[in-house]
Amino acid sequence: MSIFDRKTRQEIEVIINGADARCREMYWGKFINNEDNYTYILMHDIAISIKQYTQLQASIHSQKLPQGKEQKFGADAAIFFHDTQKGIAKVALIEAKCFKKGWDYHQSNNKAKDSHFSIQLSKQSKVNNNPFAIWEQFYVREMPGKKCESLNAWTSSCLWHDDMVYFKGKPSNKTIWQQEDITKLAKRRKVHSMGYMARKVCECQFGKPMKTSNLKALAEDLNIPVSHILFIESATNY
Numbered sequence: 146m147s148i149f150d151r152k153t154r155q156e157i158e159v160i161i162n163g164a165d166a167r168c169r170e171m172y173w174g175k176f177i178n179n180e181d182n183y184t185y186i187l188m189h190d191i192a193i194s195i196k197q198y199t200q201l202q203a204s205i206h207s208q209k210l211p212q213g214k215e216q217k218f219g220a221d222a223a224i225f226f227h228d229t230q231k232g233i234a235k236v237a238l239i240e241a242k243c244f245k246k247g248w249d250y251h252q253s254n255n256k257a258k259d260s261h262f263s264i265q266l267s268k269q270s271k272v273n274n275n276p277f278a279i280w281e282q283f284y285v286r287e288m289p290g291k292k293c294e295s296l297n298a299w300t301s302s303c304l305w306h307d308d309m310v311y312f313k314g315k316p317s318n319k320t321i322w323q324q325e326d327i328t329k330l331a332k333r334r335k336v337h338s339m340g341y342m343a344r345k346v347c348e349c350q351f352g353k354p355m356k357t358s359n360l361k362a363l364a365e366d367l368n369i370p371v372s373h374i375l376f377i378e379s380a381t382n383y
Contacts, residue, residue, distance in 0.1 A: 147348045148228035148235060149201075149379065154347045156199050157377065158340035164190035165300040165339050170289050180241045181372060183284050184222050187339075188375045195377055206374045217370045218272055219265030220279065226347055227360040227378035234355045234363055234378075237278045237346045238371070240265055244283040244296070249322040259317040267316040269306050278352030279306035280342050283327060295332035302327075302336040305351070 147154070168187045171177045177186060188205045195203035220238035227234040242248050242262075249262040273279045283302045287293045296302040304327075312330045313320055346352050357363040360378050 146231070146233065146354060148226055148231060148233050148354070149347055153199065153201065153379075154344050157195070157201075157347065158338075158344040160194045160198060160340070161191055161343050162300055162338050162340035164194055166289065169285065169300055172284055172286050173288055180243045180284060181221070183243075184239075184241050184373050188222065188373050192375060192377075200380060202376075202378050202380055204376045206376070207372060209372070217268065218277070219268030221371050222373040222375075223277075223369050223371045224343065224346075224375045224377065225360055225364060226343075227357070227363075227376070229358070229379045232356055232358050234357050234360060235278065235346050235349065235352050236276065236355070236367065236369070237280070237343065237352065238269065238272070238369070239280060239282050240269070241282045241284060241301075244285045244293070244302070244324065244327065246324060248324070251319070251321065257317075257319065259319055260321050262322050263313070263316040263318050263320065266306070266310055270310065270316065273306050274352055276353035276355055278342075278346045280304060281306065281309055282339060294328040295336065296328065297336055297338060300338045300340075302331060303339055303342045304330060304334065304336055305342075308334045 164187055167190060168183055172183055177183045185207055192203040192205045195201050218238055220240045222239040224237045225234060249260055251258045252261045252264055269279050280303045285293050285296055290298050292298040360376055
């Protein structure tokens with residue numbers, strides 16, 4: 146069952162892509178300097194635009210997590226979508242990476258010295274589509290409009306968790322991910338915009354729908370340890 150109506154889902158897609166395009170321009174111009182900064186500004190921009198241009202409500206919550214706790218699910222951001230009329234919520238988990246050389250590395254506190262990213266993928270696998278929709282999002286520091294091989298020209302580039310896992314096999318493992326791996330996978334599986342990913346989640350093609358009448362209560366029950374959470378929900382009189 147899809148959440149929100151078709152027009153609203155399309156509005157969410159357009160608004161998210163617009164916010165991402167603005168952030169990419171700031172990242173290229175060095176006004177944004179790391180993935181955490183990019184993610185916070187992106188979530189903030191989406192929330193403001195959602196409230197300004199749609200009938201939906203939106204808010205963000207950011208927090209500094211204790212060391213170690215933030216990687217419970219191998220993600221650093223989440224989006225809660227809540228259709229109050231249907232009493233259904235969907236949750237997306239996002240792991241963001243700056244697309245640059247050396248973005249993955251061997252985990253020093255891991256006895257097997259596995260790849261840091263593969264460990265994150267392994268943690269994600271435990272909750273992928275049960276109940277969370279999960280994607281990996283790569284921030285590209287290229288001039289807006291300029292394609293970086295098979296990656297998006299105007300926004301960040303997103304790939305579903307399952308596509309990442311199938312590319313190198315069941316995580317975790319010692320193989321370090323390279324930039325070339327992402328461009329090869331993007332060419333093979335096709336990358337998507339963040340707005341597209343959000344729309345697919347709202348169409349219930351990914352992730353598990355959860356019944357709730359109180360989004361904040363659901364968030365407390367799920368207790369997702371991520372740095373940034375974006376809440377998007379229909380107004381009670383929507």
